[in-house]
Amino acid sequence: MDDRAWVATRKGLFELQRSGLAWRIARVSFLGEPVTMMLPPQADGRMLAALNLGHFGAKLHASDDAGASWQEVEVPTYPEQPADASGPEWKLVQVWALEAAGGRVWAGTMPGGLFESRDFGRSWRLNRPLWDHPGRAEWMGGGNPAPGMHSVSVHPQRPDELMVAVSCGGVWHSADAGATWALRTRGMKAAYMPPEEAENPNVQDPHRVLRCEAAPEVLWCQHHNGIWRSTDGGLQWQALQAPVSSFGFALAVHPQQPGTAWFVPAVADERRVPVDGALVVNRTTDGGQSWRTLRQGLPQQHAYDLVYRHGLAVGRDGRTLLMGSTTGGLWTSFDGGDRWSTVSLNLPPIAAVRLC
Amino acid sequence: MPTLAFTPQLRRFTDTPEVSTDAATLRAALEAAFAINPRLRGYVLDDQGHLRPNVVVFVDGRRNDERVRLDLPLQPASRVHVMQALSGG
Numbered sequence: 001m002d003d004r005a006w007v008a009t010r011k012g013l014f015e016l017q018r019s020g021l022a023w024r025i026a027r028v029s030f031l032g033e034p035v036t037m038m039l040p041p042q043a044d045g046r047m048l049a050a051l052n053l054g055h056f057g058a059k060l061h062a063s064d065d066a067g068a069s070w071q072e073v074e075v076p077t078y079p080e081q082p083a084d085a086s087g088p089e090w091k092l093v094q095v096w097a098l099e100a101a102g103g104r105v106w107a108g109t110m111p112g113g114l115f116e117s118r119d120f121g122r123s124w125r126l127n128r129p130l131w132d133h134p135g136r137a138e139w140m141g142g143g144n145p146a147p148g149m150h151s152v153s154v155h156p157q158r159p160d161e162l163m164v165a166v167s168c169g170g171v172w173h174s175a176d177a178g179a180t181w182a183l184r185t186r187g188m189k190a191a192y193m194p195p196e197e198a199e200n201p202n203v204q205d206p207h208r209v210l211r212c213e214a215a216p217e218v219l220w221c222q223h224h225n226g227i228w229r230s231t232d233g234g235l236q237w238q239a240l241q242a243p244v245s246s247f248g249f250a251l252a253v254h255p256q257q258p259g260t261a262w263f264v265p266a267v268a269d270e271r272r273v274p275v276d277g278a279l280v281v282n283r284t285t286d287g288g289q290s291w292r293t294l295r296q297g298l299p300q301q302h303a304y305d306l307v308y309r310h311g312l313a314v315g316r317d318g319r320t321l322l323m324g325s326t327t328g329g330l331w332t333s334f335d336g337g338d339r340w341s342t343v344s345l346n347l348p349p350i351a352a353v354r355l356c
Numbered sequence: 357m358p359t360l361a362f363t364p365q366l367r368r369f370t371d372t373p374e375v376s377t378d379a380a381t382l383r384a385a386l387e388a389a390f391a392i393n394p395r396l397r398g399y400v401l402d403d404q405g406h407l408r409p410n411v412v413v414f415v416d417g418r419r420n421d422e423r424v425r426l427d428l429p430l431q432p433a434s435r436v437h438v439m440q441a442l443s444g445g
Contacts (some may be wrong), residue, residue, distance in 0.1 A: 081403075
């Protein structure tokens with residue numbers, strides 16, 4: 001059972017501890033500073049937190065004692081930009097994804113870089129095969145000026161096998177730890193592009209991509225233009241239709257049941273609020289053929305909470321859920337989303353939640 | 357000898373040494389401070405060695421608007437202040 005959780009917010013990193021059917025805030029780190037992502041403690045207690053200080057740039061801090069104390073470590077830094085390089089400046093804007101597997105830590109960043117560390121974040125190396133891939137020239141920002149890599153999914157049995165997703169730059173697969181890359185977006189469509197470009201893989205905007213731990217070939221994607229699922233490792237994606245709205249950002253995937261996933265619908269890209277002012281979660285347990293819209297315990301009137309793409313998490317039990325919003329609301333469920341309870345309505349805007 | 361001082365806002369993140377240096381340019385003076393605290397570099401300059409957009413440098417009371425080369429000549433009595441631009445939030 002996951003009995004700890006981390007909440008990265010606009011004004012600090014909050015550690016939560018579970019006691020029975022309740023979470024309490026046990027510690028606040030970096031109070032006042034924007035935290036954009038965190039890597040929960042590994043078995044030895046080491047964890048990472050990414051800050052975005054605004055004036056002074058993106059920073060990375062490491063803890064050896066599960067968040068009790070922190071020290072600043074090297075942040076992913078882009079190499080010297082050639083004078084003739086086009087596209088976004090080679091300057092780190094934000095660390096947006098942190099994942100550890102197989103002795104490596106992967107960091108996804110704006111402006112669309114994948115960095116690798118083999119010493120748990122003490123030093124970083126830009127993955128040049130993807131950064132230098134000609135396809136990157138077509139990437140573009142989605143809500144931010146530069147493209148951003150927000151999802152890094154490592155195959156649970158084969159740590160050299162990676163799937164990364166970029167807004168807006170498609171879904172990329174590597175079977176050799178990042179030495180070579182191929183796009184995997186077949187089936188996805190972008191309504192924000194001219195019709196002849198709608199299926200261009202390099203302009204797809206996957207808001208979030210996650211896989212099922214027990215069935216790693218099953219992938220789910222909350223895309224700018226809907227929800228897609230793949231059962232063959234992303235070679236082919238099938239569009240799904242959810243109730244209320246298929247637009248949204250957040251996604252959680254059941255670690256054992258490949259047919260079960262949760263989404264948080266919002267009106268549409270031009271109006272990023274819950275439909276009818278009611279915050280709900282959509283859950284499917286059959287691969288998206290049918291859905292239940294879960295409302296119990298969530299605000300159903302005048303709620304304007306948006307849940308960012310890292311703002312929803314499910315525990316290893318497949319039943320414990322945590323959801324944090326841009327309005328600073330944090331809710332939990334211990335029964336897979338049937339019933340929710342409020343953890344806090346007064347946190348700073350929430351960027352990411354993770355259970356551990 | 358030119359002197360270099362950093363905004364107190366930076367002290368909560370990293371050490372900000374007050375530096376007296378015989379540096380002939382603004383960049384050389386900054387490098388003298390970074391030599392004392394290498395971590396400071398990333399707070400003032402970005403990945404490409406350019407001044408961060410929300411960091412402002414005053415030399416002898418005048419704002420230096422050139423943010424890429426940072427090759428402004430310093431006088432023996434120059435005083436350099438590295439400040440932050442104001443923002444909301």
